[in-house]
Amino acid sequence: MSKQLHLSDKTGEYTLEFSRRSIEQMERGGFVAAHIVEKPMTVLPTLFAGTFLKNHRKVKREVIDDIFSRLKNKQELISRLAEMYNEPIEALLDEPEEDEGNATWEASW
């Protein structure tokens, strides 16, 4: 099951997620995930708007931007969006098989 965000707002209920096609459309529209560090003010709302493409294509950009501006806990939201954005590509990659030679990693936060 793909990762989804369920969003409740005065404008409606939304199920936000990415598909490969929505990512492809975003990239065709000029979205580059790597620009998130250089231009966060433009890239993050675009990333958020991209989650509407799969299930809520008809919602206008102004409405999406308004919702984004009113969202709380953006730091957490951004990391979730990044996970969601990466999921379609991760689902194409095989996990390395368990064996003693694999490198391991651990997060400190």
Add this chain to the structure above:
Amino acid sequence: MGGELVTASPPGSYAHFFRQAFPYYLSIGMDEEQFWDKDCDLTRAYRMAQSLKNERTNRECWLTGCYVYDAILSASPLLHAFAKKGTKAHPYHKEPYPMTEKPRGKAMEEPDDQTKENERLRAILYFQNWARAQEKKQKES
């Protein structure tokens, strides 16, 4: 829609990677809509299903090899260059190899009529031989 499938996307972009992977998933039975629009996790299930399918095909090939091997062994007396006249082939399996424990167990529980008859004759022979041996012993002593 067809146009989207051939539109070039810059190398390194996610779309480029998707396009590279797309033919493989088509080849293992995923359709265009499932790949591009549906749950992106489906690709994992398709890969796993393909791996099971490969394993099954491999087992089927191996099983065919076993049957061929058995057939050659059964016919081997006839293949001997200096076989005596009237040599017969060994009988080939009457049934396929049992695939599950159930038919295997069933075969052990219920011997067929021929097997029962063979068992009966074998028992009679054993007791006749035993009685003959006892008689011989008594005469000697």
